[in-house]
Amino acid sequence: MEKVVAVIMVGGPTKGTRFRPLSFNTPKPLFPLAGQPMIQHPISACKRIPNLAQIFLIGFYEEREFALYVSSISNELKVPVRYLKEDKQHGSAGGLYYFRDMIMEENPSHIILLNCDVCCSFPLPDLLEAHKRYGGMGTMLVIKVSAESAHQFGELIADPNTKELLHYTEKPETFVSDLINCGVYVFTPDIFTAIQGVLTHREDRANIRQVSSFEAFQSATRTLPVDFVRLDQDILSPLAGKKQLYTYETMDFWEQIKTPGMSLKCSSLYLALFKITSPQLLASGNGITSATIAGDVYIHPSAKVHPTAKIGPNVSISANVRVGAGVRLISCIVLDDVEIKENAVVLNSIIGWKSSLGRWARVQGNGDYNAKLGITILGEAVTVEDEVVVINSIVLPNKVLNVSVQEEIIL
């Protein structure tokens, strides 16, 4: 029986300052999107692969930060999920190689590699089927984006018929292609041989002591440690055009979850996906015995929402939240234990754990997910007093706002 193993790269704390202030007490991979931890979306997608044997999470966070989640999701999905902590930076491919013995434990025929901060529909069974048809070492999920935005990603050229990866370049300065790398791959165990090859080559080079002073002067980047292997530059680029790597194009949505603002957008994308794949997860209400629901909304079973409130579209409400009478919530994420008092309004915002919004308080952003202050973010335990307005601002944890603010970062 052919077993499949999945590996999800989750990153680590010191790299993630872009996710502040939400990352102050929760590792980014566990931040909820559409009511489920960010990492649960790719994990659930992995579960759709037949013969999935194990899921590995690889990152730099302390083990204890993932211990609870990993054991509960293993139980829930009935598949072993393990968190592996990297002791130092090995690069996106180096990390995979470092844990190769564990990954190959059950002799899988295929390895799915995912990045936790990718938001997409994860069409993994289709990707795996395509890969088997192509018969190469690896197949990567690709998507067409606008020509202007392509430079932020890995751009690639694929053969229109064979779908082979012909050319790959990471974040190019000039336009190469509007087809980009989604950060979702399937490999055969040959990937480890390929990484091994890079490592050996590096070691050989390091052994050549004669480096001219001009070369030393030229090296703009810090010289990499010998065991640091990047998937894009060290594996994908060199192997392009050698009939080893192939592409599979997705027509669904794709985003990278880098900032809190983007997490709100991705939460909406997943809510829309739930409409199709798991409509039972979404809320419904008649406005009489339960709150009026507009569009896609997730409400945790333990949350209490007053029937006169109107919720949605694109709202996610976490556990133990209390939403008072006459409240209006549009396009927002409301985290655990928040209290929102009567007639308050929230738009394009993220309300942090245990925060409290007073009566007729108004918290809003302009909805520009990419702007620094486009989505209003309230950190943990922020109190917005009655009638106070907070617009396009970021508020750090434990603050009490008793005057209105606009376009501000409040420490």
Place this chain on the structure above:
Amino acid sequence: MKALILVGGFGTRLRPLTLSVPKPLVEFANKPMILHQIEALKAVGVTEVVLAINYQPEVMLNFLKEFEAKLGIKIICSQETEPLGTAGPLALARDKLIDDTGEPFFVLNSDVISEYPFAEMIEFHKAHGGEASIMVTKVDEPSKYGVVVTEESTGKVEKFVEKPKLFVGNKINAGIYLLNPAVLDRIELRPTSIEKEVFPKIALEGKLFAMVLPGFWMDIGQPRDYITGLRLYLDSLRKKSSLKLATGANIVGNVLVHESAQIGEGCLIGPDVAVGPGCVVESGVRLSRCTVMRGVRIKKHACISSSIIGWHSTVGQWARVENMTILGEDVHVCDEIYSNGGVVLPHKEIKSSILKPEIVM
């Protein structure tokens, strides 16, 4: 004798420094803020200090044990489960403050820096025989604070006026009190303000007296006042024991340099600078009106003024850092960068100049 220090909450006004370290442990003039107060209390015979806090004390406890041992004074935490204001914490710590001696106890606001003339305050308290004594300090802009109106000759407090619109006096509450145990009978265990609810009642009975604080006073709970406070503190240090201050051809004005810090050639340090333990200041550096915390490296030719550089940060060669730049822990300013009032959260690298005051998260 006993004392209570109102430490309070999360120290959000001193962020980003307080994102790494609880406020009482943030160093001021190379010594944790709270240690300045505890040492002064110990010097007048206080044997037990209660810290009233409203967050988890775990981080503090290790440091406190160290201070306890070094100073030979008992330090305990009294933790509020809900914010109790400025008087409520006294009710919470009642059992810890009262003993059979019936002696008065000190109450201090943890953000206050001054010469702590506690011995004089004890004398003043004994002399007037009232129930409570408070220190007041003269300020230029009294309407920013709560003004204490007193009878000129005796110091008896007549009333408190919160942020007065018209001039009623220029003395404000300095946040240092000496209270008889009887005061505790007036405070219920609920969120209470000592200035608005407790003191006015005592004043009405003619039992509250105010002493004008000799020397300097500053509330260093926010960066701007922290920097001004350092100037006042070093000035006072100069008058009392100038041996502690640095001297040399490259020192101007009042400068404190920890013995384990290294200063390079051709630097000009001062006035009003504190350089912490383990710091390395390379050659050709100019430092003025700034605090450099433990473990910082300032590279050659850099110029820093009116700023605070957080623990283990680095400032690059030829960098210019000024105008209330506050760097959190482990912040690295690259070579040749200019920061005009950048407020940078911990673990960041500054690769491009900050031209106007901005928070970098």
